[in-house]
Amino acid sequence: MGRAFPGFWAGQTLSALGSQVTVFALPLLATSTAGAGAMDLGLLGAAQMAPPLLFGLPAGSWVDRLPRRATLICADLGRALLLVPLMVLGWHGALRLWHLYAVAFLSGCLSVAAATACQAFLPALVEPQRLVEANARLGASQSLARLLGPAMAGLLVSWMTAPLALGVDVLSFLVSAALLVWLRVDESGPSASRPSRGLWRDMAEGLGFLWSQPLLGPVATCAGLFNLFGGMILGVYFLYVTRELGLAPRQVGSLGAVFGLGALVGALLAGRITARVGVGPALVGALALGALADLLIPAAGLHEAAALPLLVAAQALIGLTNPVFQSNVLALYQALTPEHLRGRVGAALRFLVSALLPVGSLLGGVLGEAVGVRQSILLAALGTGLCALGLLPTPLRGLRSLPTSG
Template sequence: MAGKTTLTGDFKKLWLALSVSLMGSEITVLALPLIAALTLEVSAFEMGLLAAVGQLPFLLCSLPAGVLIDRLPRRPVLITTDIGSALLLLTVPLSIPFGGPVYLQLCAVAFGIGTFSVISEVAHYAYVPTLVGREHLTASNSRLQVSHSASAAAGPGLGGILVQLLSAPLTFLIDAVSFLTSAVLLRSIRSPEPPPDTANPSPSLRHSLLIGLRTLFSHRLLRPIILEGATAVFFESGLLAIYVLYATRELGLSPLTIGLVFAAGGLGAIPGALLARWAGNRYGIGPAIIGGWFLAGLAGLLVPLAGGPLPLIIATLATGKALGALTDTVANIHQWSLRQAVTPDHLAGRVTASQRFIVYGTGAIGALTAGALGSTIGLRPTLLLCALGCLAAPLIALLSPLRHLHKQPTTAPTTMDTAVDTVTNTTP
């Protein structure tokens, strides 16, 4: 079928739509905390709270979103969330004539964008397997990850320039336009989606939610990924929540310099996306996932250790970003593909939503915790604790059957039991 080859015209449209929206989003990822740190001069706790509010939708909305996505066509959902995100972002520059933005408005925008992002990501991960087929998942996800990496490379640097030249609030216009462009591209996709599975509808919302959670925790390979991911994201979100505050107030970096440091992460992620297949073939899928996570945690230690002359500080932070992004990208491509490959289509939304709820939901708690710690023991000690937590997290996966997985399954399971059998047959 036309929709089952990796580089069909419709896949290219999806790829381009994601690339455009990601570029704008990476600009906003830097602009939002810069407004808080430089314009509003918030405290470490307020910075952590802002980051936590942005991730709170993962706790509140992920599971209901999964049920919704499994009952609806995915493409219209993606279009709707793009339009909603654009309208919400426009409120920031529109508030300038009225003395805004203010801190509470930033929290509201962060929460709203987070909510749309949760729904969009669940729909996106559920949509890709139906568009390209399971046999092309690793190749397709590698291409999509290149977009993540390229936007992460160019977006923050561009964001730093725009913040320096135009002010942070006006940079939100760029992100709004990117979401509207993405919606137009998604609207042009013509491949029909398989109809949602309505033959055996779940008797209740609660039962539907439990199916997704039980699917994750009953699978011997997905369970360690979820547990490791939740632990790592708790500490990583804490580190990122106060990163900009640390960079501006303790290290004295400008918005442009911070943007360039973040861009180094994107540059490092690009070869990670290109090397993912080689790493999986050379070392096995499980070892590539675990090793990538461990090296990314090791790179995180460079953040609190940065010091000395300004060029050395910049080089240390940029190296940490680049190395962490490269190795984390290799791990994430394979763990995304594994989850997609072993999940039946009619459970794709709920399984992805459950993963988002557990893994990224802990990020809200981690960000708030880091903000509170940063206000009491200081920013650098808090960053060191977060980095050590990221480094220790892969031990969970190392002590699990995941370390023995060498190949990705390629057959489409119809039930989770079938999926488990498929994976078992690929493991020595």
């Protein structure tokens, strides 16, 4: 692992924690200070989730035109500056809901740029053979942030009130930016002299490269469809476990904690698993085990006594396999993509994989109304299994180590 990576990792961990605290602190600020109702919180959530769908693809073109480290620094500083007015307005009782909508949306836009730049910048920090391990460590930071973010937001708001709690978020972004400034790394960066051919053609170039690759194309397709079916499960999951299985809220919350812990463990073990079995088998195996875990969810409805143990096993296995799959997919993209295309190809991959998740959630709701909640989950789980089977005829099955873009 390169000497610059530990500082970069520390900075990205702080930035991820700050982002997660912000995600949960803004609704608390809306209800405690701005008097938000149900519709207001729905609009706030939409403002937080809209940027990846609106700017996920264009972000890749912009990242390929700018120095990646500078993009990350500006994203951290921008997110810190956006929170300062909320602190002041909240402290003086002048905060309005539109302030929160604007900050949530703009902060989300900067997070999209930061995530795209982070993936494109990583190969400048570590050796190619360590990309899986580096992605896994960054994934562990994300898992830790998702696990601790809600609790940290709640504690900070309880101790310091919501407006002042945002000051901790500001500090985390500033420290992250400082660590990036102090990095000593030779970043060749994108060619500033290469003329832009237009945003649409840039995005098409990224998508075209992704689909033309015999390894990346099938992975992107299967991962996108896997998320489509996963979204179908997630869309009706809480209805299923509470109404049909009769789980109490504390039990449902415990299942979420099991998933978070599993994801953290999976991220920590991803590098070792890949080193032992190889990139392709780890990637395909993780997807197959994730599909098996999905099948445990409808199986939980077969017997009341087995419901909770099967759901615990499902969430633990989903949590364990997700980081193994994701870290190998990211390493594969970083190894195969030329430096000047990494922003666009990475953005295309992220967009294709994530854009189908809300579509799946909607389809899950429609199918649940038509055939029943448990039956719709079973059909979706069978779909995730087909996605895993779809990778078996590809060259991925026997891929032991990362290839190169050359």
